[in-house]
Amino acid sequence: MYGWIWRHLPGNAWVRALLSIVLVLAVVYVLFQYVFPWAEPLLPFNDVTVDGQ
Amino acid sequence: MGGLRLVVRTFSELCLTLGTLIVLFVVYVLYWTGVQADSASAGQIDTLQRAWTSTPAGAPPAPGKPSTLPAYAPGEGIAVMYVPRLGRDWKWPVLEGTGADVLKKGLGHYAATGRLGATGNFAVAGHRRTHGDPFKDFPRLRAGDAVVLTDGTTWFTYRIVRAPYRTVPTDVGVVAPLPTSFGRNAAGFDGPGRYLTLTTCEPEWGSSHRLIAWAHLDATRPVADGRPQALGS
Numbered sequence: 001m002y003g004w005i006w007r008h009l010p011g012n013a014w015v016r017a018l019l020s021i022v023l024v025l026a027v028v029y030v031l032f033q034y035v036f037p038w039a040e041p042l043l044p045f046n047d048v049t050v051d052g053q
Numbered sequence: 054m055g056g057l058r059l060v061v062r063t064f065s066e067l068c069l070t071l072g073t074l075i076v077l078f079v080v081y082v083l084y085w086t087g088v089q090a091d092s093a094s095a096g097q098i099d100t101l102q103r104a105w106t107s108t109p110a111g112a113p114p115a116p117g118k119p120s121t122l123p124a125y126a127p128g129e130g131i132a133v134m135y136v137p138r139l140g141r142d143w144k145w146p147v148l149e150g151t152g153a154d155v156l157k158k159g160l161g162h163y164a165a166t167g168r169l170g171a172t173g174n175f176a177v178a179g180h181r182r183t184h185g186d187p188f189k190d191f192p193r194l195r196a197g198d199a200v201v202l203t204d205g206t207t208w209f210t211y212r213i214v215r216a217p218y219r220t221v222p223t224d225v226g227v228v229a230p231l232p233t234s235f236g237r238n239a240a241g242f243d244g245p246g247r248y249l250t251l252t253t254c255e256p257e258w259g260s261s262h263r264l265i266a267w268a269h270l271d272a273t274r275p276v277a278d279g280r281p282q283a284l285g286s
Contacts, residue, residue: 051222
């Protein structure tokens with residue numbers, strides 16, 4: 001999987017390494033900005049009210 | 054053999070990816086929600102204080118007839134809460150509503166409950182863990198502890214009446230104007246009065262129960278007269 005991505009990145013090893021870092025940061029950003037905020041309320045720590053539900 | 058090697062390698066890569074994902078999620082829940090809550094709550098307090106200074110408060114509204122005041126708007130900042138027992142620097146904004154988006158930014162006022170300082174029950178929910186851990190030390194509250202709120206014109210000093218009471222999430226009577234727990238007078242209030250209820254989750258990382266703290270209004274003080282004694286020096 002990661003080998004496949006590495007082979008398909010353009011440029012020499014330095015460019016590929018740089019692109020890899022950018023890709024990793026982009027993935028982490030998407031996770032923190034969109035995926036985790038969506039997943040977090042599914043955990044029980046958010047239930048702090050008495051609501052009869 | 055090449056095919057097997059590919060399968061094993063892909064499988065181990067997936068495991069590593071999943072592990073990293075879990076670690077990142079833990080970092081998000083334990084750390085990042087706190088960072089965001091700190092900046093959001095500080096921003097809410099700033100907004101409130103700026104609003105309070107830009108519209109100089111007149112005479113504090115006469116307590117006892119607040120029913121003429123309009124309801125709070127959803128998400129609106131209502132007050133700033135201080136609880137010395139939870140920390141010398143512990144202060145959180147109280148916003149209208151108890152939705153997840155509100156509790157991310159501060160404490161949430163149950164929309165159906167009373168106004169701050171008014172006859173009835175001003176009920177507030179807050180996170181015990183994650184999103185800044187506002188009520189992390191909730192079980193340390195004891196009878197007589199001060200819960201101080203200000204709405205920009207008045208300091209309201211409430212006093213906790215008993216150690217936190219443990220109940221189940223369906224026990225909606227605990228935020229009633231005269232709080233009870235399934236009809237039982239767990240708070241020990243004799244009749245209608247100016248009460249405050251705090252709720253959070255129990256156990257710390259679970260959601261099977263709730264912890265409740267009740268308080269009654271002990272003193273009010275115009276903001277112009279300075280901070281109340283309960284906040285000490």
